[in-house]
Amino acid sequence: MDIAIIGASGFTGGDLIRLLLLHSKAEVTCATSRSEEGKPVSSVHRNLKDLTDIKFTNPDIENLDADFAFLAVPHTAAMKYAGQLKERGIKTVDLSADYRLSKDIYESTYGVEHTCYFEAPYGLPELHREVIKGADFVANPGCFPTGATLAAAPLAKLAHTIIYDSKTGVSGAGVNPSKTNQYTNVADNLTAYKWTSHRHLAEMRQEAKFLGSSAKCHFTPHLLPVNRGILTTAHILLNEPLTQEEVEKLYQDRYKNEFFVRLQNPSLGGVRGSNFCDIGVESEGTRIVAVSAIDNLVKGASGQAIQNMNIMCGFEETDGLRFGPVFP
Numbered sequence: 001m002d003i004a005i006i007g008a009s010g011f012t013g014g015d016l017i018r019l020l021l022l023h024s025k026a027e028v029t030c031a032t033s034r035s036e037e038g039k040p041v042s043s044v045h046r047n048l049k050d051l052t053d054i055k056f057t058n059p060d061i062e063n064l065d066a067d068f069a070f071l072a073v074p075h076t077a078a079m080k081y082a083g084q085l086k087e088r089g090i091k092t093v094d095l096s097a098d099y100r101l102s103k104d105i106y107e108s109t110y111g112v113e114h115t116c117y118f119e120a121p122y123g124l125p126e127l128h129r130e131v132i133k134g135a136d137f138v139a140n141p142g143c144f145p146t147g148a149t150l151a152a153a154p155l156a157k158l159a160h161t162i163i164y165d166s167k168t169g170v171s172g173a174g175v176n177p178s179k180t181n182q183y184t185n186v187a188d189n190l191t192a193y194k195w196t197s198h199r200h201l202a203e204m205r206q207e208a209k210f211l212g213s214s215a216k217c218h219f220t221p222h223l224l225p226v227n228r229g230i231l232t233t234a235h236i237l238l239n240e241p242l243t244q245e246e247v248e249k250l251y252q253d254r255y256k257n258e259f260f261v262r263l264q265n266p267s268l269g270g271v272r273g274s275n276f277c278d279i280g281v282e283s284e285g286t287r288i289v290a291v292s293a294i295d296n297l298v299k300g301a302s303g304q305a306i307q308n309m310n311i312m313c314g315f316e317e318t319d320g321l322r323f324g325p326v327f328p
């Protein structure tokens with residue numbers, strides 16, 4: 001199956017190419033970048049030298065010759081390509097935020113008009129696998145909402161409040177340098193940002209609601225001086241207390257058939273480079289602390305996008321993704 005990656009010179013585009021090298025049925029035949037047009041992919045993604053010989057091209061959906069596409073471009077750019085891909089019948093996973101929310105919530109959260117809106121399944125397979133199966137366009141979740149929602153899902157319905165406290169690696173900010181992600185701000189440092197107003201809160205609330213929860217959700221992200229990974233501590237405040245045994249059973253039951261969710265003490269090093277989400281949970285009666293760890297570029301983006309492609313195309317769900325994290 002021929003794959004096109006729109007926005008292939010960025011961090012998620014690079015990881016899509018790297019991961020798809022391992023896929024048994026997919027081959028990347030088109031990788032776009034406007035700024036790197038004509039250059040070999042491996043001259044930008046140097047980790048891929050001698051592993052791919054394709055060159056960057058300009059995005060041109062009208063003449064695109066591919067069976068499947070990934071949109072790995074910033075939000076608001078994705079909506080410029082999505083309609084055309086749909087019209088051309090090219091199945092697509094969009095890694096941006098453009099199709100994750102309802103139109104009105106998207107517009108109020110992102111402060112822009114959505115010029116090409118249609119509904120798409122929210123691509124968190126552990127919650128939405130059945131609707132992803134029949135879809136031709138899937139909205140890949142945000143990195144923070146992936147780790148946060150998986151951490152709280154087994155208890156969401158029983159909670160009155162959920163507080164997500166996340167620490168993220170810097171690659172979450174994309175490849176372009178900025179004041180926030182420059183070395184002097186990040187190295188040897190730890191800061192909170194968008195303390196009460198991060199745009200991913202809308203996704204977390206949407207998914208809590210989907211799980212039948214009426215809990216109030218809150219979220220504060222922190223920038224950590226590492227390249228990859230998100231560790232989320234979810235404080236789940238319950239109406240009625242649960243024992244440690246009861247809580248563990250709820251998590252085991254919920255995730256017993258989920259290959260990419262592992263119940264063990266989570267750490268960034270324990271999932272780095274892989275599509276796993278590791279979750280640990282501890283009860284303090286009416287306060288349950290659930291901690292999750294993901295690699296933001298893999299389960300938080302490109303790996304989950306391939307997991308969604310596998311489900312959409314009827315492939316083995318773990319194809320291209322069945323490998324261990326890099327540790328130490």
Ligand SMILES: NC(=O)C1=CN([C@@H]2O[C@H](COP(=O)(O)OP(=O)(O)OC[C@H]3O[C@@H](n4cnc5c(N)ncnc54)[C@H](OP(=O)(O)O)[C@@H]3O)[C@@H](O)[C@H]2O)C=CC1
Nearest residue numbers: 007008009010011012034035072073074077096172174175
């Ligand atoms: N980084 C992460 O951890 C995560 C990212 N995401 C989302 O995935 C998407 C990609 O993220 P990331 O790889 O980090 O972003 P980067 O900024 O690293 O890369 C963006 C890519 O999109 C291309 N691009 C930018 N603007 C346009 C445009 N208007 N039209 C066509 N191509 C464009 C760029 O190349 P060029 O400008 O040369 O064309 C580049 O290849 C974003 O929507 C991001 O929010 C989601 C989850 C996690």
Ligand SMILES: CC(=O)N[C@@H](CCC(=O)OP(=O)(O)O)C(=O)O
Nearest residue numbers: 096097142143168169170172173
């Ligand atoms: C460190 C950092 O800046 N992280 C980004 C993560 C967002 C992201 O990548 O998710 P989207 O797909 O919704 O853009 C942020 O906090 O905005």
